[in-house]
Amino acid sequence: MAGLMVSFTIHAEQFPVNLGTLLTEEEITRANITIYPDGQNLPNGQGSVLEGRKLYNDQCAFCHGESGTEGPAHRLAGSIGLFSIWDPLRIKRIMEVNGLLVMSTGQQWPYATTIFDFVRRAMPHPTAKSLSNNQVYAITGYILYLNDLVGEQDLIDKNNLPQIEMPAFKRFVHAQ
Amino acid sequence: MKRMQTAYIAGGGLVERRSLLLGGISFLAASSINQAVSASEGNKIIGDDFPAWSRTLGGGDSAYGQPSRYEHKVGRKLQLPAAPENSGTTGWLTPVQDMRGSITPNGLHFGSHHFGVPDIDPEKHELLIHGMVDRPLKFSVENLLRYSMISSIRFLECSGNTAINGLAPFSGDESCQDLYGLVSCAQWVGIRVADLLGEAGLKNGSAWVIAEGADSGSHSRSIPLAKLMDDSIIAFYQNGERLRAEQGYPMRLLLPGWEGNTNVKYLHRLEVTDRPAYTGHESGLYAEHLTNDKMEGFSFTMDVKSVITHPSAGQLLEEKGFMKFLVWHGQVTARYRKWKFRQMKEKPGRLRNCIFPLVTKHLPIFPFPGNGMENPQSS
Numbered sequence: 001m002a003g004l005m006v007s008f009t010i011h012a013e014q015f016p017v018n019l020g021t022l023l024t025e026e027e028i029t030r031a032n033i034t035i036y037p038d039g040q041n042l043p044n045g046q047g048s049v050l051e052g053r054k055l056y057n058d059q060c061a062f063c064h065g066e067s068g069t070e071g072p073a074h075r076l077a078g079s080i081g082l083f084s085i086w087d088p089l090r091i092k093r094i095m096e097v098n099g100l101l102v103m104s105t106g107q108q109w110p111y112a113t114t115i116f117d118f119v120r121r122a123m124p125h126p127t128a129k130s131l132s133n134n135q136v137y138a139i140t141g142y143i144l145y146l147n148d149l150v151g152e153q154d155l156i157d158k159n160n161l162p163q164i165e166m167p168a169f170k171r172f173v174h175a176q
Numbered sequence: 177m178k179r180m181q182t183a184y185i186a187g188g189g190l191v192e193r194r195s196l197l198l199g200g201i202s203f204l205a206a207s208s209i210n211q212a213v214s215a216s217e218g219n220k221i222i223g224d225d226f227p228a229w230s231r232t233l234g235g236g237d238s239a240y241g242q243p244s245r246y247e248h249k250v251g252r253k254l255q256l257p258a259a260p261e262n263s264g265t266t267g268w269l270t271p272v273q274d275m276r277g278s279i280t281p282n283g284l285h286f287g288s289h290h291f292g293v294p295d296i297d298p299e300k301h302e303l304l305i306h307g308m309v310d311r312p313l314k315f316s317v318e319n320l321l322r323y324s325m326i327s328s329i330r331f332l333e334c335s336g337n338t339a340i341n342g343l344a345p346f347s348g349d350e351s352c353q354d355l356y357g358l359v360s361c362a363q364w365v366g367i368r369v370a371d372l373l374g375e376a377g378l379k380n381g382s383a384w385v386i387a388e389g390a391d392s393g394s395h396s397r398s399i400p401l402a403k404l405m406d407d408s409i410i411a412f413y414q415n416g417e418r419l420r421a422e423q424g425y426p427m428r429l430l431l432p433g434w435e436g437n438t439n440v441k442y443l444h445r446l447e448v449t450d451r452p453a454y455t456g457h458e459s460g461l462y463a464e465h466l467t468n469d470k471m472e473g474f475s476f477t478m479d480v481k482s483v484i485t486h487p488s489a490g491q492l493l494e495e496k497g498f499m500k501f502l503v504w505h506g507q508v509t510a511r512y513r514k515w516k517f518r519q520m521k522e523k524p525g526r527l528r529n530c531i532f533p534l535v536t537k538h539l540p541i542f543p544f545p546g547n548g549m550e551n552p553q554s555s
Contacts, residue, residue: 017323020305020313020375027314028306031445033394034386034453073264074461086467108471109459118456122291122393125264129392172463173472175384175398175452 035117039162042116046157047138049145055135056142059124068104068146073125075104077146106147110172112164116140137161250274252284253353265290267334268422269357272502273485278329280360282415287422288334288358290457291393294442298426301390303372303410307448310377317426321412323367328409328430331504333478334358335435335462352488359481359504364430366411369404373448382448386455387429389442397438398452398474399431407432410443433506434476437462478506 035041057066068076080093080102087093093102105115120136122128131139141156149164150156223231243250255267268287270280280286287293298317306312337358341347348355373385378401385404388396399408411430412418419425424441431439437457452458458473466472482503487493 016375017319018375019319019322020311020315020372023304023306023312023314028304028312031304032306032447034388034396034447034455036449036451037454103460105460108463109454109456110473111454111459114454114456114459117453121396122456125291128291128394168471171469171471172459173466173470173474175474 033117033121035113035120037111037113037162039113039158042113042158042161043133044158045133045137046155047134047136047141048155049138049141049150049152051135052138052140052142052145052156055131055139059131060139063125068106068143069101071101075101076143077104077106079103079107104147105143106149106167108168110166110169110174112140112144112149112161112166115143116161119143250284252286253357255354255357264292266292267336267358269353270360271353272356272359272483273352273488273491275485276500278361279415280362282362282417282420282423285360285362285414285420285423286332286334286358288336288436289422290395291391293422294391295421296390296426296442301426301442301444303427303443304445305372305376305448306445307386308379308382308450309373309448310379311375313372313376315372320367320410320427323371325365325367325412326409327363327365328407328411328432329361329363330430330432331359331361332430332436332439333360333481333504333506335437335478338481349489351490352483352485356483356485356502358436359502361504362414363416364409364411365413365416366409366427366430369408369410369429369446370406372410373401373404373446376448378448381450384449384452386445386447386449386453387438387440387443388445388447389424389440390444391442395440395442395457396453396455397440397458398455399429399438400474400476401448403431403434403476431476433478435462435478435506438476478504480505 032041056068063071063073064076065071069078080096081087081089109115116136119139120129120131120133123139124130137156140161141150141154144150144156144164145152145154147167149166154160250271252268252270255269256265266287266289270284270286275284301317303315303317303320304312305314338355340350340355383401385399385401386396387399388394408429408431410427411424412427414420414423419428424439424443427443428441429439429443452474454473463471463473464475480503482501484501486500
């Protein structure tokens, strides 16, 4: 009976398995691709908006449209509104376009660093993680340019990317 | 009242003593006539009175069993093809209207994929835990399978479930599967996240964990540490077998009651931090538009929802039969408690019919009598 009771109450704390092996610094650096809003973990390198335009037209425009507004995939620049369910024009807007083309990355995401993070890990959709850090800076810059947030001659790097104030920053309910 | 008793006998259930006696008398009366035909009875082959499947030897079985071929119409339905206009997202909808019971069979569990279904070799897959920990660790799948695991019967729901109506100008005339098919329920078995974080040792000030998958988009979400230390598991088994590839093989996060997107599939990295990363999905696609024109990225729980699964679009309520509905909730709210209390007080029979006991964060199915049914439990 006592044996039965014990077998029902075995928890990990009482019976630790502890089979993890220590990670090396090098292993962590290779795997850690998270970029934070303050720029933490952004790599060295830089990319120009002009170079970004070339890359964008070559590798992104097929799905996102030439100006980042026409789709068919998720809209990257501008918006036609749609914030509140009480918005009187909501129905008209939804009827006009696909739901993914109402809002956009540029108008919805509160931090520019997220664009770098997402493009580097997940884009281009069929061939993710195929761009160099410099190329990701360039494409990030071009997406910001399409949203009128940087100039045509600008260079993007780890110092100025976290400084860019996104229109959605004030609209976002931030984590406590 | 009389009709009800007859139905019970016909149904092969309870047989009254009186009806047995009456049946005995009529048998005695008929036996003398039957003597005349006893000669032909000797030649009778009973097979003539049975269907083909009762006369021929059945077929073989297989290594992995399949549903009856007569149930071939029950299947998931593709919500969105993986086309650019859907941002590469595909959704496979559970046929909630065809199911009865709380557990969704693995082949019918809904799927929602932003980056396709990766083909991960478990021998080459590792889980990394690093960041604000005393000992950054990595684990092979083989080693993790040796850990103590717990069972968790939980529903999982895509936060886009029923969004069709939310994004449409008018409510759609769609089937239950089309509107509500992004919710399923399974018995998930896995390691408590708290156990593995404890092995790595949390540093003071740690408050968030960035969970990342091994799919082509390295899907990532910022998860409050408190949730991971509470009831979250890293699931390896789904209804008794290893996770299906489309459910995150070889392992996934399972955060009971939280929106599907945070239950990171193909889990390969947990980065402990003091703040969220504002990943792509929490910044945009999965941020909620509030009525005050604000957007909330860190909204996690799925609230109370319910739907009548039978009769639903494309079905009729039979003259005699049961209505069935689903109720589920990701957090115990005052509203839900009130509803549950009222049900128990006013309609105890309804809850007796419930297939599973009411437990938080799974998917109970309630059958309850339809209009035409004479049912002893209907009031």
